[in-house]
Amino acid sequence: MSDLTIRGLRVRVGVGARAFDAVDGVDLDVPSGSVVGLVGESGSGKSTLARGIVGLVPPRGGSVLLDAVDHARARGRRLADLRRRVQLVFQDPRASLNPRMTVGEAIGEAVAAHRRGSRQERAAEVARLLELVAVDPALASARPARLSGGQRQRIALARALAVRPDVIVADEVTAALDVSVQGAVLNLLRDLRRETGLSLVVISHDLAIVRYLSDSVAVMHLGRVVEHGTIAEVLDAPRHPYTRTLIESATAAAPSAAVPVGEAPDPLHPPSGCRYRLTCPVGPAHDAGRRICLEADPGAGAAERAHRAACHFAPGVAGG
């Protein structure tokens, strides 16, 4: 199993005047066999990051290292190698399966793409994968329309597993599912990781889900990681105000200050200095003395701070 390391990744979206870097210099470590959670709201760039990692969108800059070999902007053999080792499961189970193909065929072509074998061998492998994800193998001849959202998501997982990847990136895989079936998919991810030693990158806007599955967590805001650490560290003692806000929202505590929410930042024209300052509960909007937030980008000094927090007022590693 491989270590996945991402350094300074940049991914551009949009065309012409409306183009911007949805992922703007992201570092992420996914050691072999671990589960890394990526939490952020809409517009944070987490889905774009997922697509950039697997090469669906060519990154503009930075590197995607698999065992120290850079696969960003890979082509040909290296791209095929990347795709065999890092797989992505999409959010919408209705859109990620071809409506005119049986699920068995969808999984089968993934099997066939990486291994030569007879039709029987393929069918057997498809059945094995379906059982692995707790779907009745008899459903291999069914089309997606006949299956429920939860089943479809598990089939998408089976398809990703068919190429025997080292890392699976799960992008909001339960967001489109009913609450009562969400658990089945999350349990499945947990079990798979335990049984096969797979690494997982769990992307979600739901901090509770990320907390449940992950060993470590990275918090994303407007294209950057603003805090990164183990689950215990980050959730017990968050260093970045945005993380604190997310935690408070997730525990459904009342907002600490009944103040107007400022304008949300425009990704096309991010604010100067710290990108979070417009809505930061302890930033210049609340405390006029905090001028540094307007001028300097806190990401620059993040490495020296606890949890690599991108905030001028987060305590340093040496300090408290």
Place this chain on the structure above:
Amino acid sequence: MSRLRMLTLGQRALLAALGLFVLLAVLGPVVWGHRATQLDVLALDQGASSAHPFGTDGLGRDLFARTMVATRLSLVVAAVTTLLGFGIGVVAGMVPLLLGPRARRAVEGTIGLLVAFPSILLVLLVVAIVGPGVKGTIIALGIAAAPPAARLTQTLAAAVGDSDYVAAARLVGVRPGRLLRRHVLPNVASPLSLQLAQAMSAALLASSALSFLGIGVQEPDYDWGSLLNVGLDRIYVVPAAALGPAAVIILASLVLNAAGNALAVALAGERPAHGRRAAGDAGTVPVPEAAHAVAGDGADDAVLRVTDVSVRFPSAHGSVQPVRGVSLAVGAGERLGIVGESGSGKSLTALAVAGLVEHGTVEAAAIEIDGTELRTLSRAERDRLLGTSMAMVFQDPLGALNPVRRNGRQIVEAARAHLGMERDRALAGAAARLRELGISAAERRLTQYPHELSGGMRQRAVLAMGLMTEPRLIIADEPTTALDVTVQRHVLAALRQVNEEHGTAIVLISHDMSVIRSFCERVLVMYGGIVVEEVDADRLDRAAHPYTRALLAAVPDMATDRDRPLATIPGRAVAAEDAPDGCPFAPRCAYATDRCRAERPALVPRGTPQPVACWHPQAMTAELSQEAR
């Protein structure tokens, strides 16, 4: 072949008619060819008769025979034209897929322009160059048919190309050839083939038009259009000479269109939806005893009291009842929550109470606002009462505001319509409300349009809109689902503020249990169209109904034990139309017995402090814990 058996009688008749035309095209010249060229100098320019059903032309030739013979040329020209046009169009439409973004936009723009250009001018232009005749007709019409086909192909291909399943296939290493063959083509070809029949029908009409104008098929060839041309000149003398070909053209094009579509739909393998008959389909739902006992406080200061409301929709198999016998009461200033998953009927219940159900019938024993039964009021009085005492906030903040009207006018219109407030006062009041809810620059916001506000601001503007009439009750249906979690908090805080400062009762509907728990005082849990439990928010941990308990256990929160598997509920949430007799949760319930499957339990206290609709309510003393799978 088996798919063809699924066609209805009408569709089979259409296909038979199509077959007849094809037969005619093949056999026409064989059977009537001789008669069509036979000159009968004794019967020139004759009207319809038994010997000549369509009359004769200036050279004494039988027009009926000529019409039959003309079938072949007319249909062949139409077919070849369509294939040519689609051929060019499909290729042109697929080309952008292979190009870079700039070139792609240029090609797409060109296709768009060509589609907008009137095709008749294009056709005439090409005919002018190539010259009239069969060749000119085919080339001209083929070129004119290409842009719409290209546009359609391009749209389809783009949609498929951008789809997640193609991305997923690329990700697992499917080769481009197979991608095109098994993923792109089938999803593009199917909708395209539906268009083929229509296109051929249009081609037939167009080629006949050209011949009719004299610049299509030329002598000695003749098709229906040229026969019509000749016939029109003599319409005063021999109407049949024109009406005959005209009727045939219309018939052929209609048959082509309809039959082709039927065939394409059948081949695509689409089946009509089969739904099971809903429970209680034979009439009304068998109302269990004591269902009329009003759930909730029974207090007289109830702002809203609804007794035994049901909603019925007509369906393919009779009718369905997504909401069955729901009763609820909301006290003054209370915060009530209604929680349930998709298909539980929670939103529909709210719509039924507000009188907003369309295409369906609402039945209820009573609907009272502040003690007044709505149905005793006249329409105008009811509108006034509902318009002023109740406000609704829906899920989609952008959709709730009319995009082409300024915010200010929308926010004040209910107050002006029902309370007769005059404009400036109303606008000042609106600005005050916006400020109260934390929206800065309130006056400016009033003059702006909805799309200029962010999601959270819009939702609060909608809230302000609802507050203008100082309602006693606000019903909020999934108001925060479409919002980011940080914004969500602020919107809920705003709702809370309204509740505390204005004494407005709030009914919050959501699938998100944590939101309901933190916001509401009392909770109604719905499943399969009925209320399965009523419980105070702080007693949720001791909920009695298996569904409530399962729902609470299944959702991870910040305190969930990370070492144990998450609880799940087997099966999936049912829609009301598939709900069985008996308790709707029985198929998924760990404690279900035969009684549960046969008889629906009423919503009453069953040794529990609060009502629960269950034959086997779980022990109240057992703390809710994460149950093993």
Place this chain on the structure above:
Amino acid sequence: MRRIWCLFVLRRLAVLVASLATLVVATFAITQLVPGDPARAGLGPTAAPSRVEAQRAALHLDEPLPSQFGHYVQGLVKGDLGKSFASGQKVTDIIGDRFPATARLALLAFAVTMVVGLPWGMVTAVASRGRPRRALDTAFSSTTGVMISVPDYLIATGLVALFGVWLGWLPIAGSSGATSYILPVLAYSALSTGMLARVARVEMLKVLDQEYVRVARSKRLPLTQLYVRHALPNALTATLTFSGLLLGGCLAGTVVVENVFAWPGLGSALVQAIQTKDYPLIQGVVLLLGGIVLVVNLLVDVALGVLDPRVMTRER
């Protein structure tokens, strides 16, 4: 805000100029792409060689391609479209003579389309909302279905047979007097009226399904206020775009109807010109009609920008 507007209009104008340029090139290409000698083809096989030579010289056909194009464009700019092969008249004169008849026919048909089609579609949508009214919907679908699928020349034939021949009530040829307009306008407007009615109905139904209409209903506003202030403006925006395209189509598509009713307009002139290979006339008519359509489309786009404030934000 003003800057965005300027950008918006400028972009559309740029597209218009590009399209017009393409049209000019396309019409120029007619004489180039014709197999054989256009002058000979236009004058006929029996014309004297000297006449053919003179014609070729007048069309600059022996000069290199760029120079020919230069002459063509020069002529356009000066308003000189050449002389008709058949009659020797200046093309601009012929167009000037015949365009008013076409314009009257097209504009009348368009007016009928708007006055009949728009309200019909919208009222049907409002009436069949809430209570599914089978009879109403079927009547609407079948009537508009007939109007859309039966082409104008067949409708015209039918009308001629019914009103001209059998009943003898209305004139069926020429454009003399008010009554002579009735049949041609009826035949010509059937297609566009049917299409517009359908589009209007669909758009209105879409709007009635929107959340803000539901919200307006929840406010229990009086129904007229609801429909007129909330539903209508939104339904109109989409419908008017379509109507604009119809206008262009109406102006350019009179060819067939003119033929049936011997209407002295540009359409019949064009068909004749094609039959007699009168290339200068063909070029002139296609240029004029095509140009009108392109300009009308631009105006519709701008009008849409005025009506729908969201269009402006997308421009940014």
